[in-house]
Amino acid sequence: xxxARVAAARARVPSRDDAGQLTAAxxxxxxxxxxxxxYALDLVEELCVGDLALALEATEDAVGYxxxxxxxxxxxxxxxxxxxxxxxxxxxxxxxxREHCLRQxxxxxxxxxxxx
Amino acid sequence: xxxARVAAARARVPSRDDAGQLTAAxxxxxxxxxxxxxYALDLVEELCVGDLALALEATEDAVGYxxxxxxxxxxxxxxxxxxxxxxxxxxxxxxxxREHCLRQxxxxxxxxxxxx
DNA sequence: TGATTACCCGTACAGGCACACGGGTATGCG
DNA sequence: CGCATACCCGTGTGCCTGTACGGGTAATCA
Numbered sequence: 287x288x289x290a291r292v293a294a295a296r297a298r299v300p301s302r303d304d305a306g307q308l309t310a311a312x313x314x315x316x317x318x319x320x321x322x323x324x325y326a327l328d329l330v331e332e333l334c335v336g337d338l339a340l341a342l343e344a345t346e347d348a349v350g351y352x353x354x355x356x357x358x359x360x361x362x363x364x365x366x367x368x369x370x371x372x373x374x375x376x377x378x379x380x381x382x383x384r385e386h387c388l389r390q391x392x393x394x395x396x397x398x399x400x401x402x
Numbered sequence: 403x404x405x406a407r408v409a410a411a412r413a414r415v416p417s418r419d420d421a422g423q424l425t426a427a428x429x430x431x432x433x434x435x436x437x438x439x440x441y442a443l444d445l446v447e448e449l450c451v452g453d454l455a456l457a458l459e460a461t462e463d464a465v466g467y468x469x470x471x472x473x474x475x476x477x478x479x480x481x482x483x484x485x486x487x488x489x490x491x492x493x494x495x496x497x498x499x500r501e502h503c504l505r506q507x508x509x510x511x512x513x514x515x516x517x518x
Numbered sequence: 519t520g521a522t523t524a525c526c527c528g529t530a531c532a533g534g535c536a537c538a539c540g541g542g543t544a545t546g547c548g
Numbered sequence: 549c550g551c552a553t554a555c556c557c558g559t560g561t562g563c564c565t566g567t568a569c570g571g572g573t574a575a576t577c578a
Binding site for chain 2: 325340370
């Protein structure tokens with residue numbers, strides 16, 4: 287219908303593969319448990335699995351699973367002290383995610399009084 | 403183990419419900435098709451369904467489904483001209499998402515030469 | 519008016535995800 | 549050395565999500 291626009295968009299839009307990598311990263315944030323884990327670690331710097339479960343009122347299974355994915359993705363790192371494993375945000379944790387996505391979006395949800 | 407930290411985190415971490423709303427919004431970006439739809443609309447301002455499918459090299463079904471969700475969420479709006487329906491980003495499309503999440507994360511994927 | 523186009527909707531189905539469960543390992547204590 | 553704790557891992561299951569398929573509606577063209 288409008289080949290010019292189609293070509294323009296087609297040339298500049300990321301490939302489905304690149305978009306896949308991008309959305310894979312976003313998907314890690316797009317889960318209540320994982321998002322709250324990241325929030326918690328952003329707040330108190332360091333927490334062990336058990337305390338994290340208490341703070342989020344979630345099961346250790348859920349938290350453990352969340353940490354596993356975040357760890358695999360390199361978003362969090364673990365420090366083992368005795369039998370306790372402490373987690374914190376990785377040094378290389380993407381600042382844009384931390385600053386803009388998490389915090390900005392948190393305010394967005396506040397503004398959204400909807401849906402009246 | 404560390405009740406103080408647990409209490410501190412517990413008090414400030416968003417509820418699972420609030421986190422759910424937040425992650426629901428993020429989930430809309432966390433899909434290759436939807437993300438590319440938004441990219442395309444960010445680039446050329448306005449596109450109809452068929453052209454969008456061509457630009458993304460996706461089926462109309464996939465694009466139609468993506469647009470349905472984006473539309474329901476209020477991220478895109480439609481303008482009907484004859485039999486053709488043109489879509490564009492909603493005026494109220496969250497700028498932080500547009501500016502920071504989409505564009506910033508796009509650059510992130512570029513930096514990530516991994517996984518050598 | 520009849521046929522075709524562009525799009526929407528309901529249904530069906532495959533695939534993945536988050537979580538629960540059971541077992542295993544390493545650490546600390548007596 | 550033997551037991552308990554804190555955590556990790558493999559497996560199984562219910563749920564949700566994304567897409568393909570078929571039919572339907574509104575609008576253009578002859």
